[in-house]
Structure formats: structure tokens, C-alpha cells
Amino acid sequence: MENDIFDFWKFLAGIGIFLWGMHQLENAIKELGGKSFRDLLQKSTNTSLKGILIGALITAVLQSSSLVTLMVLAFLGAGVITLRNSIGVILGANLGTTITAWIVATLGFKLSVAGFAMPFLGLGSLLFIFGSGRPILKNIGAFGMGFGFLFLGLDFMKTAIEAVADQVDLSTFQAYGLWVFLLLGIVVTALIQSSSAMVVIILSSINAGVIGLVEGAVLIIGANIGTTITVAIGSLGGSADKKRLALAHLLFNVITGVLVFVFIRQLVDITMSVFKITDPLMELVLLNTLINLLGILLFFPFIPRLEKWLQNRFISSEPAGVSRFIKNVSPEVPEIAISALEKDIQFAFDRTISFLGSVWKESEEKKNQVSIWRKILQQPVNLMEQYRQIKLLEDELTNYHIDLQEGNLSLQDAEKLTSLMLTLRTLVYAAKDLKDVMHNIKEMEEMEDPLTRKYHQLIKQYTFEQIQQIKRFLEAGQEVNEPDWIGKNAQKYNDWIADIYHEYKSHNQEFPISTMTNVLKQVISSLDNLSSAAIHYKMDRMKVIDK
Template structure:
């Protein structure tokens, strides 16, 4: 009895050590090459098929489908990849994660696992402890420790199961049918939250003779279904996109699992005959790979329809806020978060330019539909609402910036983030300058004297010409050699206006105060100066990022 208890705790310790090793491996590889993998994922997923290939490759290397899922969610939220291609990556990740089973079946049951793990644990621990000032060596040490823990945990589980193999009789379950093993696979995987660990348990059980190949294959199917529960639970309080991906992942594993379960016996017979495999462990890991591969083949033709269907799900879970991108991206992935921030900065430019245009422009259709008195009363309120939206967007971007600062940013990312916030402040100043004289501008619009109308139309025409230049500049991809002299141009125009206005006031009959007129001129020029400065700063910073890539 004492021995049984000891074996149980050894088995439990094996699961814990294995999971901890997986965690260490994930963190070490993320630090060593996380940015490179993110760049690969970003640049190589322009189609669903490429998404499947890249998802499988990155997951096979990182040994973590959860990490790949996190990256996919971040890219999806940032608008870097669409939902269809992100589904492709998730399908590929399911295939890539089967590499763990191949490693374990190939090495874990062919060698003295404990002896194999010791050099990795010993050398890795020393490298990790004595290389704190050298991040690359430290992470290589962490990788070695994780690899050693992985196989030490496997050894604990294997020996614990072997010790009690003769005492376990699972024949009692046979009377209930294979669905019992399916249920066991689902429940245990959901409890330990790792399909890789469950696969190791199944392989250990087959190696010890506790279960046969058929029962092991059904447990594998259950493990594939059970792993979706963790993702589904994690998405409950998440964004709509996170729930959509979790649902796609669940549908893929559940539908594939049920179909394979129905035909599991002929599938085993067919694969053993075709591939002529005598080793049940190798047969099982092959089945694990084939299950996911067949699921991909089954789902791939329907990805477009699945995307359309998912787009109409979880509409109530769409994130609240004016921003379009940052609300969908966790600050925990800084590089992607900053990309989302850049996209929302472009959105802030659109909002600001729209506000400035609205100050000067009102369509003829609106004028016909709304009386002059209602227009005088309502238009400022509409414009103030636009300005309020810009301020709310500023608050959202600023709060996101604060959250990002708490992350471990590289010097390059920190400088990029600071530059974006400087652009944001300058952009908001452009709106505020105009907002402060909004009532004066509307008053000028309604004045009938020739002098006021003259300067109102000059300001209006000059502002629209300036906005056209800004839009052209922002939309131009190649800006080498472009150095807009907007501030000098605005200063020259302002001096012309100020010089002329005092002369005009001597000759024109007017009823608009000259002090108010000069203040409007000053604020309009200041607004355009800030808009121009923000545009140049933003475009140059974006150019630097593209050049580095």
C-alpha cells in the first residue's frame, strides 16, 4: 500500500516536472527567438494555406500551441492578419504540437531517460545561474534546464506506471465501450491543461502494457478534444476575436475527433498495413499526426465559409472604445501592440483631418435640409462632439501607452513608443487650436460684410489646400527627399494676412472685431503647424521602422 502511494506521488511529480519543463522551454525559446518568429508569422501568413504551414512550423519549434495562439490573437487584433488566415495558423499549430509525441516516442522510451536528462539539468543550471549578465547564454541555460526537466518528468511517469502496471486492470472498462476512454482522455487533459503531457501518460501506459493500441488511440482523440476546453475557458472574458478563434479551434478538434472515433478501428488497421509499423508507440504518434492532418484536409475547403460564419458570432463581445486596433491587442506582446498603436495613430489622423474639414465645410445638401438658425445652433454641437471623440481616443491611446511601459521593452521599441506619443500630443493640439476659435469661425461664416467674408474664404481655401497636401504626404510610400516646409510656409502666409488686415480695416466697412480676426488667424495657422509637424514626425518614424525591417 505504501509502495502504491509512493508510485502515485512519483507519477504526479512526473506530470508537474514535465509541465514545468514545457513552461521553461516555452519561455526560453520565446526570449531567444520570439521576435523572429513573430516577424515570420506576420510576413508569411497572407493566405490560409501559408498560415497552416507557418503555424505547424513555429509550433513544432516553440513546442507551445498556446504561445502561437497568443501571437495569432495579437496579430488578429492589430489587423496584421485576418480571421481566415489566423484560423489557418491555429490548424497548423495543432499539427505542429504533435512533434512532442514524436520526440518522446523516439527518445524517451529508447534511452535511459534519467541519465539523458542529467547533463542538460546540470550544465543548463550552471549556465543559467552564472550568465545573468549575458541574456543569450542565460536563456540557452533555461532551454537546457527545460529540456532536462521534460525528460526527467517523463522518467518519473514511466517508472511510476511500470511499478503498478500489473496491479491495474482496465478490462472492467471494456464492457462500457471505447467511449469511456474517449471521456477519460477529455477529462484528464482538461484537468492537467496539456495535451502533450496527456500523450506522454498514454505512451507510458502503452509501454507498460496497461492499455492497448486501440485504447491509446481513443485516449489521444479525447486528449485532442480536451485541450480545447482550456482555450475555451480562457476566452470566456476575452474579446470577440478571441472567442471566435477559440470556437474555430473547438469545432476543428471536436468534429475531427468524433469522425476519427467512428472509424478508429479501420484507421488503425489501415495505417499498420500501409506503413508496416510493429512498434505500438510509433503507431500511436503516427495516428496522432494523421488525426490532425486529416482534420486540416477536412476543414481547409470550408475556411472561407467558417470565417464568414464566425464574423457574425459574439457581436456583443466586441471591445468597447473608439480605437480600432489597440482594444484587441494585449500589451503583453509589445512589438505587435506598438504596431496596433501605429494603426490607431493613423486613425487619429483621419479623425483630426475630418474635424478640421468639418469646421470649414458643410454640404449644400445639409444646407437645404437644415434652416440657417438650426444650423447655427446645431453645427457647433456636432463639431464639439467630433472634438470630444478625438479626446476620448487620445485617452485610450495614452492609457494603452502607460500599460505598454510596464512591459519589458527594447530600447528601440521604447523610443518608437515615445515618438508615437509625441505625435499624438501634437495631433491633438491641432484639433484644440481650432476648437478654441470654433465659435468665432462660425460667426465669421454668418457675417455679411465683405471684409469678414474675404478672410473667412481665404482661411477656408488655404486650410483645404493644406489638408490635401497632408493627405498626399501621409499616403505617399516613398518619402525620401521629401522635407515639407509647412511651418515656414504658414508663417509667411500669416505675416501676409496680418500685414494686409490692418490696411483692409482702414478701407473696408466691417462689424467684426479686429482682435478676434487676428486671433482666428493665429489659431488656424497654429492648428495647421501642429498637424504638419505631427504628420512629418509620424511619417519619418514609420519610414525608420520600415528601413530597419
């Protein structure tokens, strides 16, 4: 009689061990091949269809839709993948998660599960302990342990349910209709936060004869919906992109689930007659795959419209900050985070160049349109706001850089990160050099004496010429030579200084020569810093591409 008592703690331990095994398996595969899968996801998702296929493939191998979702969110935030194609990856990930059910149904109920798990646990734990100094061996050991724990947890759940199979009477539940099983699947999956674990519970129940095939299929539908509710709750405090993807995932599973639920008996009859499957476990995992496949076929034609609709949702949840890319990307994925940081450095170039140009041309454009007092009062505020935005951007990127350094970076990533921050600092120096003398530049513009106006115009013209050359250099292809702008700037500075002192003697000069030479010095320093940042950034990118 003892064996006929439901061992709740054994069942609960089974769920815990199974989830721990999935966690170990996920981490091991992520360490062993995470970068390769990220590269595959980045390079092979230029269409929605490819996104579905790659999402299904990567999720089937990694056995973690949450890990794939993290990758997709990172790529989406970094601007590497569009929302439309990321939706495709999420749909594919749903299909990929069904592989767990196939593995469990094929191996878990056909073999002695505990005996099957022991070699993986034994060898895996030894490799994990004695290979701690070798990351590859350690992760292979973690993989073996994860695989073993997964099946040991399955054995605990299966035997706990089998012990009371004959005592369970489902007639009470069936009297209320199949919607009770749908609700049960949703609630239990949301509580244990794993559709894979729920599928194992359902398979164990069918194997023990506790429930029938139709009830099991309805529980599967509930599990699919339940796992999206967990993701949706988790996205409540997240970014707009995270909420959009969570909503797309929720809509996919809810709409697909409701449609299939209405015709579930017919679908079960059709699959049994078409595929001639007699094993209820294999029939159930086939139904699980077909449900997700039908959902993909249903949603695929509407992905462009869904993307457009989602883009207009959660506008208020757009991350705060000056940056465009890093605020959408978690530092937990270093390669993608560095890519986002690189794009924001490009944005910093745009901001800095815009500020340098505004110092010279903004007041001139408004010279005849506003009073002198309004120019004096308003212009510095506008320019200082531009400079403040550059400094805010620097602060955001620097803080992000600090967060990234706390992660496990490769030597190449660490070098890349250091190089990007050097570029950023040099850019900010370029802005600061001109910010310090912009009031003097405005004074020069207001002067009436010919010498001051002449050099104001010469310096302004030279500045714009250099800025245009730098912009063309940054936009050029990879086959470019390193320009000698620093040497050119030094020669121009020396020539101007000599000319200024020579001409100053023969002119009635109102503007102080010390101020004029200081403006010249700061302008050349600003151009030197801008040039250095551009050359360093461009040449560093060319080295990475060559590798």
C-alpha cells in the first residue's frame, strides 16, 4: 500500500532536478558554442523565413527558447536584426522547443531512465570537477551532468505518477469539459516556468494512463500559452522591444492555441489516421509539433502587418537616454553589446561633427533675422545644449563600458572595447576644444575690422573642408590609406601664426591678437582630435575585417 501513496516530494524533486538539468544543459551549450550560434543568428536572419528556420534550429540545439529570446532582443536592440525578422526567430523557437518532447518520448519512456542517466551523471561530474582548469572539459562535464539530471528528474516524476495512476479518477474534471485541462496547463506551466517540464509531466501522465490523448493535447496547448504568460510578466518592466516581442509571442500562442482547441478532437483523429501512430506518447509529441507548425503557417503571411502594428505599441516604454543602441542591448551578450557600442560611437561622430559645424554657421544663418541681444542670449544656450548632449552620451557609453568590463570578455573583445572608448574620449576632446572658444568665435564674427573678419572666414572655411574630408573618410570603403591630417593642421597653424603677427603690425586691430591666436590654437586642436578619432576608429575597423 505504501507504493500506492502519491509521493509529492519525490514528484517535486523530479521537477526541480529536471529544471536544474535543463539549466546546466543550457549553460554548457552556451559556453561551448554560444558565439557560433550568435554569429549564425546574426548572419542568417535577413528574411522572416530564414528567421523561422534558424530560430527552430538554434532552439532545438540549445534547448532553451529563453536563451534564443535573449539573443534576439540583443540583436534587435543593436539594430542588427529587424523586428519583422526577430518575430520570425521567435516563431521558429516555438517549433524548436518541441524537440525536447521528442527526445523524452523516444528515450525517456523506452529505456530504464535512471540507468540511462547514471553514466552521464558519473562521467559528467568527474569531468566537471577534474577539468575545472580546462573550460572545454568543464563544459562538456556540465553538459553530461545536465543531460543526466534531466532524465533522472524525468524518472522521479514518472514513478511518482505511476504509483497512483489507478487511484486518479478524471471523470469529475471531464464533466466540466476540456477547458479545465486547458486552464490547468496554463496555470501549472506559469507556476513552474517551463513548458518543457510541463510536457514531461503530461507525457508521464499519459504513460501511466492517468489522462487520455485528447486531454494531453489540450494540456499541451495550455502549456504553450502558459509559457508566454511568464515571458509577458517578465517583460513588464523591460524595454519597448522586449514588450513587443513578448506580445508577439503571446498573440502567436494564444491565437494558435484557441483555434486548435476548438478543433482538437478532429486534429487528433486526422493525425492518427494519416500518420498511423499507435503509441500515444509519439502521437502527443507529434501533435505538439503540428500545433506550432500550424501556428507558423497561420502567422507567416501576416508578419509584416504584425510588425507595423507592434511598432506603434509601447512607445512610452522606449528606454530613456541619449544613446540609440546600447540602451536596448543587455551587456550579458558581449559581442552584440560591443556592436551596439560601436554604432553609438558612430552616432557620437555625428553629434560632434554637427556641434563643430553649428559653432561656425548657426549664428551666421540667423544674423539678419534676429536682434543682436537675442543672438547673444539664445545662441550659447543652443550650442551648450548640443555640447551637453555629447557629454550625456559620453556618460552613458562610459557606464555601459564599465558594465561590459564586469563580464567575461575575450581578449579580442577587451581590446576592441578599449579602442572604442579611446575613440569616444578623443571625440569629446574635439568638442570641448571648440566649446571653450565658441564665444570668442562669435565675437570675431561681430568685429568690423578686415583682419579679424579675414581670419574668421579662413579658419571657418578650413574647418568645414577638414570636416568634409573626415566624413568622406569615415563613409569610404575599406581600401583607404591613412591620411596625414595632423601634419597638415600643424603646417596650417604655423603659417597662420606667422601671417597674423606680420599683418597685425600694419593694421588697426580691435580684436586682441592673444584671443585670436588662442582661437586658432583651439580650432586646430579640435580638428586634430577629430582627425585622430576618425583615423583610429577607421583603421581599427579595417584590422578587424582583415582578421
